Amino acid sequence: xxxxxxxxxxxxxxxxxxxxxxxxxxxxxxxxxxxxxxxxxxxxxxxxxxxxxxxxxxxxxxxxxxxxxxxxxxxxxxxxxxxxxxxxxxxxxxxxxxxxxxxxxxxxxxxxxxxxxxxxxxxxxxxxxxxxxxxxxxxxxxxxxxxxxxxxxxxxxxxxxxxxxxxxxxxxxxxxxxxxxxxxxxxxxxxxxxxxxxxxxxxxxxxxxxxxxxxxxxxxxxxxxxxxxxxxxxxxxxxxxxxxxxxxxxxxxxxxxxxxxxxxxxxxxxxxxxxxxxxxxxxxxxxxxxxxxxxxxxxxxxxxxxxxxxxxxxxxxxxxxxxxxxxxxxxxxxxxxxxxxxxxxxxxxxxxxxxxxxxxxxxxxxxxxxxxxxxxxxxxxxxxxxxxxxxxxxxxxxxxxxxxxxxxxxxxxxxxxxxxxxxxxxxxxxx
Amino acid sequence: xxxxxxxxxxxxxxxxxxxxxxxxxxxxxxxxxxxxxxxxxxxxxxxxxxxxxxxxxxxxxxxxxxxxxxxxxxxxxxxxxxxxxxxxxxxxxxxxxxxxxxxxxxxxxxxxxxxxxxxxxxxxxxxxxxxxxxxxxxxxxxxxxxxxxxxxxxxxxxxxxxxxxxxxxxxxxxxxxxxxxxxxxxxxxxxxxxxxxxxxxxxxxxxxxxxxxxxxxxxxxxxxxxxxxxxxxxxxxxxxxxxxxxxxxxxxxxxxxxxxxxxxxxxxxxxxxxxxxxxxxxxxxxxxxxxxxxxxxxxxxxxxxxxxxxxxxxxxxxxxxxx
Amino acid sequence: xxxxxxxxxxxxxxxxxxxxxxxxxxxxxxxxxxxxxxxxxxxxxxxxxxxxxxxxxxxxxxxxxxxxxxxxxxxxxxxxxxxxxxxxxxxxxxxxxxxxxxxxxxxxxxxxxxxxxxxxxxxxxxxxxxxxxxxxxxxxxxxxxxxxxxxxxxxxxxxxxxxxxxxxxxxxxxxxxxxxxxxxxxxxxxxxxxxxxxxxxxxxxxxxxxxxxxxxxxxxxxxxxxxxxxxxxxx
Numbered sequence: 001x002x003x004x005x006x007x008x009x010x011x012x013x014x015x016x017x018x019x020x021x022x023x024x025x026x027x028x029x030x031x032x033x034x035x036x037x038x039x040x041x042x043x044x045x046x047x048x049x050x051x052x053x054x055x056x057x058x059x060x061x062x063x064x065x066x067x068x069x070x071x072x073x074x075x076x077x078x079x080x081x082x083x084x085x086x087x088x089x090x091x092x093x094x095x096x097x098x099x100x101x102x103x104x105x106x107x108x109x110x111x112x113x114x115x116x117x118x119x120x121x122x123x124x125x126x127x128x129x130x131x132x133x134x135x136x137x138x139x140x141x142x143x144x145x146x147x148x149x150x151x152x153x154x155x156x157x158x159x160x161x162x163x164x165x166x167x168x169x170x171x172x173x174x175x176x177x178x179x180x181x182x183x184x185x186x187x188x189x190x191x192x193x194x195x196x197x198x199x200x201x202x203x204x205x206x207x208x209x210x211x212x213x214x215x216x217x218x219x220x221x222x223x224x225x226x227x228x229x230x231x232x233x234x235x236x237x238x239x240x241x242x243x244x245x246x247x248x249x250x251x252x253x254x255x256x257x258x259x260x261x262x263x264x265x266x267x268x269x270x271x272x273x274x275x276x277x278x279x280x281x282x283x284x285x286x287x288x289x290x291x292x293x294x295x296x297x298x299x300x301x302x303x304x305x306x307x308x309x310x311x312x313x314x315x316x317x318x319x320x321x322x323x324x325x326x327x328x329x330x331x332x333x334x335x336x337x338x339x340x341x342x343x344x345x346x347x348x349x350x351x352x353x354x355x356x357x358x359x360x361x362x363x364x365x366x367x368x369x370x371x372x373x374x375x376x377x378x379x380x381x382x383x384x385x386x387x388x389x390x391x392x393x394x395x396x397x398x399x400x401x402x403x404x405x406x407x408x409x410x411x412x413x414x415x416x417x418x419x420x421x422x423x424x425x426x427x428x429x430x431x
Numbered sequence: 432x433x434x435x436x437x438x439x440x441x442x443x444x445x446x447x448x449x450x451x452x453x454x455x456x457x458x459x460x461x462x463x464x465x466x467x468x469x470x471x472x473x474x475x476x477x478x479x480x481x482x483x484x485x486x487x488x489x490x491x492x493x494x495x496x497x498x499x500x501x502x503x504x505x506x507x508x509x510x511x512x513x514x515x516x517x518x519x520x521x522x523x524x525x526x527x528x529x530x531x532x533x534x535x536x537x538x539x540x541x542x543x544x545x546x547x548x549x550x551x552x553x554x555x556x557x558x559x560x561x562x563x564x565x566x567x568x569x570x571x572x573x574x575x576x577x578x579x580x581x582x583x584x585x586x587x588x589x590x591x592x593x594x595x596x597x598x599x600x601x602x603x604x605x606x607x608x609x610x611x612x613x614x615x616x617x618x619x620x621x622x623x624x625x626x627x628x629x630x631x632x633x634x635x636x637x638x639x640x641x642x643x644x645x646x647x648x649x650x651x652x653x654x655x656x657x658x659x660x661x662x663x664x665x666x667x668x669x670x671x672x673x674x675x676x677x678x679x680x681x682x683x684x685x686x687x688x689x690x691x692x693x694x695x696x697x698x699x700x701x702x703x704x705x706x707x708x709x710x711x712x713x714x715x716x717x718x719x720x721x722x723x724x725x726x727x728x729x730x731x732x733x734x735x736x737x738x739x740x741x742x743x744x745x746x747x748x749x750x751x752x753x754x
Numbered sequence: 755x756x757x758x759x760x761x762x763x764x765x766x767x768x769x770x771x772x773x774x775x776x777x778x779x780x781x782x783x784x785x786x787x788x789x790x791x792x793x794x795x796x797x798x799x800x801x802x803x804x805x806x807x808x809x810x811x812x813x814x815x816x817x818x819x820x821x822x823x824x825x826x827x828x829x830x831x832x833x834x835x836x837x838x839x840x841x842x843x844x845x846x847x848x849x850x851x852x853x854x855x856x857x858x859x860x861x862x863x864x865x866x867x868x869x870x871x872x873x874x875x876x877x878x879x880x881x882x883x884x885x886x887x888x889x890x891x892x893x894x895x896x897x898x899x900x901x902x903x904x905x906x907x908x909x910x911x912x913x914x915x916x917x918x919x920x921x922x923x924x925x926x927x928x929x930x931x932x933x934x935x936x937x938x939x940x941x942x943x944x945x946x947x948x949x950x951x952x953x954x955x956x957x958x959x960x961x962x963x964x965x966x967x968x969x970x971x972x973x974x975x976x977x978x979x980x981x982x983x984x985x986x987x988x989x
Contacts, residue, residue, distance in 0.1 A: 047562050047563060057573060062496035233734075236686065240727045359549070401553065404550040628852055639840040641825050643904060645853065
């Protein structure tokens, strides 16, 4: 519910309509939007259109930077259009009751997306397509496409893992990259001659799963009984800490990172179609496992905690233990994702623990739909393809900015994500 | 290794570190106040406060540059007006962020405003990094040099070279004075004025505050504006003190300030000041003893220790868990 | 002064008010009676701008009442003192009182405070105490005092006797009467129908979101229907 800005006297632009005698003109709804737009243009003006120039004397002067400004708006143009489109769609969706129609389209689809056959069929199709190059198929995927597919698959696993803790249990984790790094570094260190040289990647999975889970459990232990935002900030600090530890410690190779020994031999597979097949198989295994957990008493306990912690506690659910479990499980999946990244690229550097990485995965979960498995997979796909689609129109550096804007827009207009349930919407909007 | 550690411990110039730490800490405290005030009134972490700090940094230099181009370089006037410019611009950003990203989510589940806040802080940070540039800038020393002289010499080092001297520079005095003045003004405002009463009333019972006639939206917007102004001033001081401006300073200092707010007890205003000072001092000692690359690790360790031993913070009274 | 015309209100799909018609004239105490869940409090909350209407019109001094948010309603002169007192627990008594006069000229504060201390001398002794440490009766007095600080031209009281000892209820009701005699009309919602009707001029009886009965207070007190429904069982 929005309220008018300044004085009480004149008729407000919005508010409970039936209290008013005369109907406001239709363009009234756009007035706050336009005012906001102008205000944003004004306050961003100096940063966009001006440059400061430092003189050797230590003085500083301003000059116009028309090129920079034009450049910025050229980049933002498509983004603003997309944002405007999403906003209008969302507005139409909420205001004109389009929900009814989309429900008619989506409801029959939902059981299909949630059944196990659909992903298996999709798997078979994608893998067949991946290998079609070997069979001399004309439209075979290029290495770049295969590479993209593999990365999407890895990020799908990560997003599903993060979804456990954010979507199911309702706790925000901001330092997911820290746990990814833990997995990647664990595998890379185990590869070293002093430990288990020649450890195949599939044998590393249970190890990083356990290590990742244990680290998550330890980190969660002190802060998980506090309010949800503490976990967010602690994990954020944790990721920074992991990055610095990786830079400082000798065992992690400091800033240069670790190059996996015989990367080609230990890496996922000799050629890219096979790697894609393996990664997608892992995606399906993880999805099936998480699906089973979600529909077990454990999953229901998480949902109960998300919806009302006090009530869940009163019903005999061990709230703290369940939250810890979900957090640990999610960091265990992060470990697996980290291992895949390390094995696929053959290289681990402190950059894995970057905040950007956490944000990317978080944006995937939020875009696709908190708590919805197909939604999260879709989100990972979209967010990996979106920069590809915008390539040529928007500089790559603007990617994160778009993700951030997307997070705000989603929270305001569709907090449950693209494929989320309406129940989640009510809860997030505080109905 | 241990031996060298102890040796390095013996040579620590603790007085100097205490002074620089306090100066740094007072700037962290100014940022932490923004976090803690918004948390007190909305029970929500305004992640973007660190980015507002960073915007304040750049806005100062933009303001100074604009004025220099307009009427030439007058150190004192330009600097003061530059700070005013930064405060106004940062307040506009703070108000705008409340308006765009938080107001509609006020009654939502805790996850929604938190996510939106993170989105906002990413947008602001990336905006500056894309528009202003990735490279770190130096603060124009024409404006910071007049503050570089030493006011007091506490420890006399080598009389010939001046090495080993410990003293307080004019800049440090200015930073401490500004921080103290702002904090006093803030305490006065919160405890002795009507706005302060209204702010506390809103933080305790938002609906009831509205029912007794307090315009809640305005009061919340005002809180954001105050927090942003403090962050902007901290930004100016910080960029003068460290002489560098980078787009990533917001996240780095924001994380420290936030840790400070938690250590002092989030929602508690004296706690934020205490926490800020502690973090500043600990950081400088860590840098001197262990090296700069360890400071975030130590910071994180302190955060974890606080949460384990005293989850409500040093001065916090409120129960941290959902009531 | 205040006139509700066929007002509808709903919480989500549940319709709570189904066409309320109600009028308050200058200088009156009007009692609004009804069982739990009948919609008494919702009527007040709707008039105060907390709950949106889904139909009908609210008139205030001949003009439609603007209700975008409670503070705007209050600035037009209607003050609601809600059920359950809602004192700001970590503000002192004085700050609690002053919070009521936000946006009004500071120069009038002292006179208003004196008037409130005439009504409630206890508050003067507790001036520097935190609101949360007061007893229930004192909190109710503080709540009424805080409402008076906003210089209301219509005071709406929701259950002022809730959970208080009978003696204190008597005191509060006599003070309500005094406030009324000094010129402020009062809309009173009460479970305690007998006491409410004793001080009121007129009364409305509300059942499941509709006004079923309206009359002068004395004839309501004597009407069989009201006796059976609200006086017999409640007392």
